[in-house]
Amino acid sequence: MEFKEYGIGLNFLPVVMDSGRINLRLNLNVSELNSAQSVVIGNGENSSTAFVVPYLSKRSARSTVELMDGQTIGVAGLISENMRDAIQKFPGLGDVPVLGHLFRSQEYQSGQTELVILVTPRLAAPLADEKRQLPTDTFVPPSDVDFYLSGHTGRRLPVAEERSTTTGVYGHDLRPEQQEGI
DSSP: OOOOOOEEEEEEEEEEOTTSOEEEEEEEEEEEEEEEEEEEESOSSOGGGOEEEEEEEEEEEEEEEEEOTTOOEEEEEEEEEEEEEEEEEOTTGGGSTTGGGGGEEEEEEEEEEEEEEEEOOOOOOOOOTTTOOOTTTTEEOOOHHIIIIIOOOOEEOOTTSOTTOOOSEETTOOOGGGOTTO
């Protein structure tokens, strides 16, 4: 038994060039089960001994492009067209050579799918130290009185307020009137 990848797979390798462009290698694979071409191994009379080997149909596309930061590439065209017919007939009468067509119905089902993938690479720049702020920078643990008597689990200081003060918003209250100083 061998494992086969199944479904939609997208592999990409971005490389940042000296000019600021992004060299992007894309590899796209789409695989799906095709029951019409499956292989049945075993005795056809007894279905418990039959073993069905599914057939995988696979489509793929590869591309290499150079993009600037924020530009988008679209990969499309992985079209799948399926046509299936189902014949239903009245037992016995549907097999009569000339008149059998009167007791038979034939139905066609067709389906089309197309996969479109859009990729937009972005360059990440480091954040300046003066702009960096963690959510825990303004957190002040509650005093014993606030914790045991009031049930407060912590508070957040407004940005302009110093850490040594004892006034502020407690917990994670999202009411607009409480959010002014945060």
